[in-house]
Amino acid sequence: MTINPTWLTELDTPYLLIDETRLKQNIGYLKQRVEARGSRLRPHLKTLRTLAAADYLLDSKTSPATVSTLAEAEAYAEAGYTDLLYAVGIAPSKLSRVAKLRQQGINLHILLDNLEQANAVISYADKQQQTFSVFIEIDSDGHRGGIEPADPRLIDIARKLGVHFNGLMTHAGGSYGCTTDLALREFAATECNAVLKAKQQLNKAGIKCPKTSVGSTPTAHFGEDFNGISEVRAGVYTTFDLVMKNIGVCDFKDIAMSxxxxxxxxxxxxxxxxxxxxxxxxxxxxGTANQQQDFGYGQVCTIAGEPLTDIYVSSTSQEHGIIELPGHAELKDFPVGLKLRIFPNHACATAAMHQGYHVLMSDGSHNTWERIQGW
Amino acid sequence: MTINPTWLTELDTPYLLIDETRLKQNIGYLKQRVEARGSRLRPHLKTLRTLAAADYLLDSKTSPATVSTLAEAEAYAEAGYTDLLYAVGIAPSKLSRVAKLRQQGINLHILLDNLEQANAVISYADKQQQTFSVFIEIDSDGHRGGIEPADPRLIDIARKLGVHFNGLMTHAGGSYGCTTDLALREFAATECNAVLKAKQQLNKAGIKCPKTSVGSTPTAHFGEDFNGISEVRAGVYTTFDLVMKNIGVCDFKDIAMSxxxxxxxxxxxxxxxxxxxxxxxxxxxxGTANQQQDFGYGQVCTIAGEPLTDIYVSSTSQEHGIIELPGHAELKDFPVGLKLRIFPNHACATAAMHQGYHVLMSDGSHNTWERIQGW
Structure with a gap:
């Protein structure tokens, strides 16, 4: 049954729509998949950044979660969530906000990848008698930051951190460049191997590494074995998007955001x-510009969510979108006032343009969710 | 004197900074320029979207202004501004919000370019006994919407609108593709000629056209003669950005946003x-990717605002920026914790990512401005 309640066409446009049925399916599928392969999820909450969505993503207030800003950490902490990884390298000036949350009983984990950051953490910890929980970022794909598993600086940093050291983390951002199932499976294995190798290096040096954290939406969906990995992170799998469709992680019918x-x-x-x-x-x-299919600024769908073959938003200015119709489509089928849905290239980026979302609940009713703003 | 007060480095990052001194200079320059050439400005408020900035841009509450959403119109109306052009084609479902503002005494002008929209306006106006003020969009550059000056539909639409018809508007978006002073001057002339020719067509048909509105930041800065043009619109000139520097409209020293x-x-x-x-x-x-100089995701500057030669943000993810240092720069000059400023490619797009701005006042003091959100 295609649910197409009248409120969809009555709200002022543009607005961001979340499909609750698909959201729940996407969340349930990955949770089961990762647990069946020996690990558990630490969902990244950055895509939707709402308390309501966290409630779908996390089993309980003590479930592990990932955030991309301290503003999110503060909002989720306020709502009672207690196990949060701030997955961006820590700046020394942000340690006081981290310490404040930890003093409130929130297990907020931070991330770093160099000795300067470790020195800043230790200096703050010593001065303020503060305990931190620190993850060291491992570079598994040359994609961004982190240090390589065999890099001797890993031992130096972990040793420097001492009791504050809690684990290793890597992000397989490079997996977005994969286009075959095989490549994705291999990428997932590479990512796991990187942190497991780094953990081995630490153990050899007599340093205990309690946690190992890997992840990205593609590798979480293609990894075959997560044994020995404490947790797997993924974010955009909640709603998916056209970039994920091009990689082969989802199909149109799974995309829960428009x-x-x-x-x-x-x-x-x-x-x-x-x-x-x-x-x-x-x-x-x-994001789809250099992928196997370029969807322009988004795939155009009917208001009921049916994709219209080869019809995309071709270009945009601040408040105008231009759809260059292909030969098989006719202008008369798009009268002034017609409502359409547009699937996004990148759900995180599109959600970020909205203060809040309208939610099509499974029973056709209407809900609204407010987005957590700022840093 | 370079003002570099300590608060600049003490605020949590990232944050958007506006330089009041430069803002005032940019606003003052264009106002004087356009008035000296026979017209007046109807500033586009969409770049900063704040009540505080409107106060700098507009001489009084009755000064003409341009907005890109009804949410802005409602916020400025609430603050007492009374002459607002909503410069995006009107959707029939939005007429009730327009009517509500007009009933409150706000001269909110709307825009359209086809008979379907005109019919919707007339139908609403007749049913609700509502007067509107409608501008017809003229296409001067094949860039987006609008109809060509000689198109006979222009007469049909204006006639249909009757007493609700108030003027012609064109937006020279294509001027962003110019790279020489000569091309910009010619583009500005083309834009003016398009509306003047369209006005002539109307006059020939016995239709009075009270207003003519042209504009874009590049053409407003290069037009040589605005006689006979009621008003010139421009928006990004308030802060400028790297796209405008590449076009040749400003220099680094004029960019008021970072x-x-x-x-x-x-x-x-x-x-x-x-x-x-x-x-x-x-x-x-x-926006600078295909211009004469590609600044990546932004030009890196010292915290005092001095551009660092050839140092750009090369790539980004949600909360990470990567600066690939060129040969002449050394990592040791960028210690962890160092604060930097980044000039944006496109001020409107960068401002849109922030809920509010921090303002470096001319005396070095600190102000904050809140952004108007939503649609």
Whole structure:
């Protein structure tokens, strides 16, 4: 049954729509998958950044979760969540906010990958008699930060951290470049091997490493064995998006996020439809531009969520979207006032353009969720 | 004198910084320029979207202004501004919000470019006994919407609108593709000629056209003659950005917006500096990618605002920025904790990522401005 309640067309556009049925399916599937392979999820909450979504993603207030800003950590802590990994390298000036949450009983873990950061943590910890929980970032793909598993600085940093050292973390951001199941499976194995090798190095040096954390949405969906890995992180799997479809992690029918828009005009000579969703509503993300299929600024769907073959938002300005119609489509099928849905390239980026979301509940009813803002 | 007060380095990063001195200079310059050439400004408020900035941009509460959403119109109306052009094609479902503001005494002008929209306006107006003020969009550059000056539909639409018809508007978005002063001057002339020609067509048909509105930041800065043009619109000139520098409209020293960031690590092997500003703080806008100089995700500056030659944010993820250092720069000059400023590619897009701004006042003191959100 396609649920298409009237409120979908009555709300002012543009607005961001979440499909609760798909959201629940996506969350349930990955949880079961990772647990069946010997680990557990530490979901990344950054995609939706709402208390309501955390309630779907986490079994209890003590379940592990990942955040990308201290503003999120503070909001989730306020709501009672107690096990949060702040997965961005820590800046010394942010330690006081971390310490404050830890003093409130929140197990907020921080991340670093160099001795300067470790020195700053130790200096603060000694001066303020503060205990921290620190993860060291391991580089498994040359993609961003982190140090390589065999790098001797790993031992130096862990030793420096002493009792504050709690684990190793890697992020397989490079997995976004994979296009085959085999490559994704291999990437997932590489990621696990990197932290397991780093843990071995530490053990050899007599340093205990309580936690190992890996993850990305593609590798969490393709890893075959997570034994020995404490936790797997993933974020965008909650709603998926066109980038994930291109990688092969999901299909259109799994995408739980769209932007609802209205036709506001056309350029008849050029066969263009104009809609009221520009990059302010869709984001500037062109994540599919270099993938196997370029969806422009998003895949156009009917208001019921059916993708319209080869119809994309071709270009955007701040509040205008242009849909260049392909040969098989006709302007007359897009009258002024028509409502459409647009699947996003990158759910995290599109969600970030909205203060809150409208939620199509499984029974067709309407809910609203407020986004946590700022840093 | 370079003002570099201590509060700049004490605030939590990332945050968006506005330089009041430069803002005032940019605003004052264009106002004087356009008035000296026979017209007046109708500033576009969409770049900063704050009541505080409107106060700098507009001489009085009755001064003309442009907005890109009804949410802005409602916020400015609430603050007492009475002459607002909503410069996005009107969707029929939004007419009730427009009517509500007009009933409150706000001269809110709307925009359209086709008969379907005009019919919707007339139908609403007749049913609700509502007067509107409608601008018809003219296409002067094939860039987005609007109809061409000689298109006979122009007469049909204006006639249909009757007493609700108030003027013609064009947006020279294509001027962003110009790279020489001559091309910009010609573009500005083309834009003016388009609306003047359209006005002539109307007059010939016996239709009075009270207002003509043109604009874009580049053409407002290069137009030589605005006689006969009621008003010139421009928005990003308030703060400028790297796209405008590449077009030749401003220099580094005029850019009044930056994102303040902190060094959080590096990849020593690759000579990369990692900062805590990803696309969440900088936006995904890569507007300089195809211009004469590609600034990546932004030009890196010292905390005092001095651009560092050839040092850009090379890539971003949600909360990470990577600066790939060029040969002449050394990692040791970017210690963990160092604060830097980053000039944005596109000020409108970067400002949109922030709920509010920190303002460096001309006397070095600190102010905060809150952004108007949503649609």
């Amino acid at each position: 932007v609802v828009t209205t036709v506001i005009g056309y350029n008849q000579e050029k066969n263009w439809v104009l809609v009221d969703s520009g990059w302010m509503a869709l984001s500037r993300d062109r | 994102v303040v960031t902190t060094v959080i690590g590096y990849n020593q092997e690759k000579n990369w500096v990692l900062v805590d500003s990803g696309w969440m703080a900088l936006s995904r806008d890569r």
